Amino acid sequence: MKVTQLDIRPRPPETEDKLAIWPFWATKMRTSSSQAEGAIREFQVGTLEFVGEDGVLTGVKCCQVDEKRKPIAGSEFIIKADLAFIAIGFRGPFNDGVVKELDGKLTLNTDRRGSTNVVANDRDYKTSVDKLWSAGDVRRGQSLVVWAIREGRQAARAIDEALMGASVLPR
Ligand SMILES: Cc1cc2nc3c(=O)[nH]c(=O)nc-3n(C[C@H](O)[C@H](O)[C@H](O)COP(=O)(O)OP(=O)(O)OC[C@H]3O[C@@H](n4cnc5c(N)ncnc54)[C@H](O)[C@@H]3O)c2cc1C
Known part of the structure; x- marks a missing residue:
């Protein structure tokens, strides 16, 4: 089994620049024990669509993104996948009600x-x-x-x- 973690943000630096980032959370490359077990991490990648056959997931279509998180033309690629988790945090209040x-x-x-x-x-x-x-x-x-x-x-x-x-x- 292979796990690939996609991140739309650029790869963070190995050490934080506290002065550049203050008062926000100092960004630096952090690796959890689960990631250290062997997850592949891709940065500056946007997800475009799920790819499937007969309603079954077979891959995720991705692309490289620029510093404004906009897709870079011609950079599309497909990662084979049979399971995809969307873990992008809170997107906003529900639109109903x-x-x-x-x-x-x-x-x-x-x-x-x-x-x-x-x-x-x-x-x-x-x-x-x-x-x-x-x-x-x-x-x-x-x-x-x-x-x-x-x-x-x-x-x-x-x-x-x-x-x-x-x-x-x-x-
Ligand atoms: C998983 C998770 C973990 C979190 N952990 C923390 C934490 O550790 N520390 C922290 O400080 N904050 C945490 N938060 C954030 C915190 O819970 C929210 O910021 C806070 O609850 C917001 O309060 P609120 O009153 O604005 O909205 P809510 O708490 O969402 O309350 C809105 C209420 O309105 C009701 N409602 C919606 N529509 C209608 C309607 N049409 N009629 C009547 N009622 C309606 C809903 O049922 C709900 O009870 C967490 C949030 C989540 C989702």
Whole structure:
């Protein structure tokens, strides 16, 4: 059995440049014990499509990507595969529910990130739809629970102010 791990990002440096990366997580080549067991790692590779026969996976069509993660023409190749795992993290809130329900009726502005983050600022948390507020992951994208709590509290106050003219809730 062979395992190939594809990464759309460039191969990280062997040692981190802490000054260049601060305040973000210092990027460097890290190898887990599972990867050390023999996984093949490919960097700057985009996945284009699954390839199959009679509904059964036989490969993954890939290509090299440039620094903007755009496919490089003519660089396509196929990796034979009988199993593919997609492990790309959180892509955005589900597109059903209120976002879908409003589609075509009222203009609910969403942003580029996953196209379903519901746009609002972090002062009044108002969306483009009257009496609809957004806070937490659905506003800022996948994040941490401390942000969700903070935004939830601030949004509650903003909603109270908007509905009652003033709020007794703490800032
Ligand atoms: C696997 C995983 C691990 C994580 N680990 C951590 C961690 O270790 N530490 C950390 O800080 N953060 C972690 N997070 C992130 C954290 O869970 C989120 O940032 C946080 O829960 C966001 O809170 P929220 O209230 O914005 O959204 P959510 O917690 O997603 O709450 C949204 C709620 O709205 C409900 N809902 C959706 N649509 C409707 C509707 N139409 N009507 C009524 N209700 C609706 C949903 O059922 C849900 O209960 C993790 C997230 C995941 C997915």
